[in-house]
Amino acid sequence: MADIEASIATEICGVKFPSAVFNAAGAKDVSLEDLDALGQSEAGAIVIKTATKEFRAGNDLPRWHADGSGSLNSMGLPNLGYERYAAAVPRLKEHGKPVIASVSGIGEGDNELMLAAYDKAGVDMVEVNLSCPNIAGKGQLGYDYAASRKMLENCRRVTKLPMGVKLPPYFDRSQFEEMAAVLTETGADFVVTINSIGNALVIDPETEEKVIAPNGGLGGLGGGYVKPTALGNVHMFDQILGGKLPIIGVGGVAAGTDAFEHLLAGASAVGVGTALVNEGPAVFMRLNAELRTVLEEHGYAEPAAARGKLKDKPGTSA
Numbered sequence: 001m002a003d004i005e006a007s008i009a010t011e012i013c014g015v016k017f018p019s020a021v022f023n024a025a026g027a028k029d030v031s032l033e034d035l036d037a038l039g040q041s042e043a044g045a046i047v048i049k050t051a052t053k054e055f056r057a058g059n060d061l062p063r064w065h066a067d068g069s070g071s072l073n074s075m076g077l078p079n080l081g082y083e084r085y086a087a088a089v090p091r092l093k094e095h096g097k098p099v100i101a102s103v104s105g106i107g108e109g110d111n112e113l114m115l116a117a118y119d120k121a122g123v124d125m126v127e128v129n130l131s132c133p134n135i136a137g138k139g140q141l142g143y144d145y146a147a148s149r150k151m152l153e154n155c156r157r158v159t160k161l162p163m164g165v166k167l168p169p170y171f172d173r174s175q176f177e178e179m180a181a182v183l184t185e186t187g188a189d190f191v192v193t194i195n196s197i198g199n200a201l202v203i204d205p206e207t208e209e210k211v212i213a214p215n216g217g218l219g220g221l222g223g224g225y226v227k228p229t230a231l232g233n234v235h236m237f238d239q240i241l242g243g244k245l246p247i248i249g250v251g252g253v254a255a256g257t258d259a260f261e262h263l264l265a266g267a268s269a270v271g272v273g274t275a276l277v278n279e280g281p282a283v284f285m286r287l288n289a290e291l292r293t294v295l296e297e298h299g300y301a302e303p304a305a306a307r308g309k310l311k312d313k314p315g316t317s318a
């Protein structure tokens with residue numbers, strides 16, 4: 001083991017995080033009790049569930065499934081409505097770690113309204129979620145580059161806070177290039193990638209049934225199922241953006257080594273979804289200890305030192 005005691009703290013857009021490992025928006029962060037539990041845990045931040053203007057009960061049950069390979073969800077943005085969350089921000093800040101708000105407006109002007117309220121409430125950062133795959137009749141804005149541009153321009157006008165964008169997974173280089181141009185030209189400050197892979201289907205062969213009920217059984221894939229796609233998205237954005245925008249990598253972080261792989265690929269921090277739902281907020285104590293160990297083993301003093309240090313595999317001609 002290298003002779004260092006690694007820190008797991010990091011900084012994104014001037015905001016200091018006691019750990020580079022925290023919850024992804026959507027995982028165990030809907031109720032005020034959930035948010036306090038994150039505050040009391042070793043999570044590096046409190047990320048509030050993606051909010052809409054009004055309270056939403058979300059999609060029908062069962063809407064979550066987890067197995068040994070990952071998860072499938074069609075939650076449908078259950079949330080208390082932004083006003084309840086904004087009112088709780090001063091109390092959440094007492095936990096002494098950054099508070100990040102996430103928004104996904106359903107109607108025109110909703111995102112701008114919510115961002116302005118969160119600015120006033122004193123959150124540290126905001127995330128514009130362009131990628132929920134689970135709302136019937138509402139496509140994922142992140143696949144419509146012109147609409148994303150317009151939305152982010154409008155959002156940028158109303159918030160001076162560090163503004164991140166939560167993206168769906170992309171699969172073709174042209175998609176990464178289009179979205180990278182949108183992000184830089186609209187003044188986004190950081191990237192959150194990936195949201196779940198939409199329209200996936202998990203089948204229980206015993207019962208011959210779909211495992212979740214809403215949206216015809218189709219939902220967003222997460223956890224171990226998506227880690228290679230998440231790492232590819234982190235890496236592609238880091239390369240195309242020339243390392244200029246910090247990236248929060250989300251997808252398949254269930255162990256310290258998974259977080260380390262996200263850092264190597266280009267992330268500054270990681271969001272945890274499936275593992276948090278499976279294990280509860282105690283997962284952060286384990287992940288922090290494991291990340292510290294793997295950083296030490298590889299001789300990195302902090303997460304930022306490992307960022308983007310991924311090496312190419314040497315090849316020989318066939």
Ligand code: SIN
Binds near residue numbers: 129131196220
């Ligand atoms: C959901 O609430 O359906 C999941 C959140 C998301 O995908 O953004």
